[in-house]
Amino acid sequence: MPRILVTPRVLFERPGGWVATLENAGFEVVSPPPDASLKNEAALREHLAGFDAVIASVEPYTRAVLAEAVRAES
Numbered sequence: 103m104p105r106i107l108v109t110p111r112v113l114f115e116r117p118g119g120w121v122a123t124l125e126n127a128g129f130e131v132v133s134p135p136p137d138a139s140l141k142n143e144a145a146l147r148e149h150l151a152g153f154d155a156v157i158a159s160v161e162p163y164t165r166a167v168l169a170e171a172v173r174a175e176s
Contacts, residue, residue, distance in 0.1 A: 104154040105130045109140060109161055129155075143167050 106129050108114065114133045124131050132153070140146045140161045150156065150171055 103128060103130050105132060105152060106155045106157060107149065107153040108133050108157045110157065110159040113157070147171075 121131050134149055143162055146161050146167055
């Protein structure tokens with residue numbers, strides 16, 4: 103089952119039909135732990151491992167972070 107990491111906390115604070123829509127399409131929807139900080143590249147890389155997609159917020163998706171994510175999929 104493909105996994106989606108959803109980083110904007112506001113989405114999980116106000117759940118709606120979006121979760122059911124993704125789950126009905128066959129996705130596992132996951133949010134980071136409440137104490138997770140994704141404000142630096144190292145932490146973000148750690149949390150991206152094992153996900154097929156991200157609904158992102160303001161995390162530092164630098165060229166290096168994205169390149170590593172692509173390599174991990176290869």
